[in-house]
Amino acid sequence: MAGTSYVRVILINFLVIIIVAAVLFGGYVYYTNSTNYVSTDDAQVTGTMVPITVQFAGRLNSWYGTVNTTLNQGDVLGVQSNASVLANNEGLGAAVAHSTTLQNDLTNAETISSPISGSIVQNNASVGQMVEPGQVLAQVVDMNDLDVTANVPESQIRNVSVGQTVDVYIAAIPGTDFKGTVQSIADYTQAALSAVPNLTSASGTYTKVEQRIPVVISLNGGYTGKTLIPGMSANVVIHTNNS
Secondary structure: HHHHHHHHHHHHHHHHHHHHHHHHHHHHHHHHHHHEEEEEEEEEEEEEEEEEEOOEEEEEEEEOOOOOOEOOOOOOEEEOOOOHHHHOOOOHEEEHHHHHHHHHHHHHHEEEOOOEEEEEEEOOOOOOEEEOOEEEEEEEEOOOOOOOEEEOOOOOHHOOOOOOEEEEEEOOOOOOOEEEEEEOOOOOOOHHHOOOEOOOOOOEEEOOOEEEEEEEEEOOOOOOOOOOOOOOOEEEEOOOOOO
């Protein structure tokens, strides 16, 4: 019995040592991660959306824009009807009739072309449609100039600065670690741009929740050969000790 009790005491002490060691190790890992890294899974692939619009109101005589079409800068997407442009813009016909320069400008304006090289990710137009200035006919994105936007909690943003190295993991491309760099930190929170304020219906006071600040991470073109699409989900780990 004495021997059994002795073994039991040793086992208990051994278990206590293991538990204490695990707690200490966990605390060390947490401290190391919290001081050297900022991570979030609230991130996605983004790119600069360039809208395609027209200068004058009129009807589309032709339209070649379709989603996923690859364009070079200056490629023609469509042409407006000359007659419809003159009919829908009062006074333009009289001005054009007395100016060769305006005639040439009008001809050039009727041709709708892409201002950048890229791919059409959204198409809102079709042949015969009436269009007007400010109306977005299509959106074009340069797929060779994508980045990642991560929404970092406000409690951790103080540890983030431009130039820090970032590990980026894309959900759609498992097993691949992209390297990025913090390019910019927004001067606003996501909630500041939200159309719905954080108000409780009962009191009308603001509901206190941790805000998130957009951080743009440049991939430095390091995704050649990989299919990245704007909107893909991402996880990021920012190395805060290398700024």
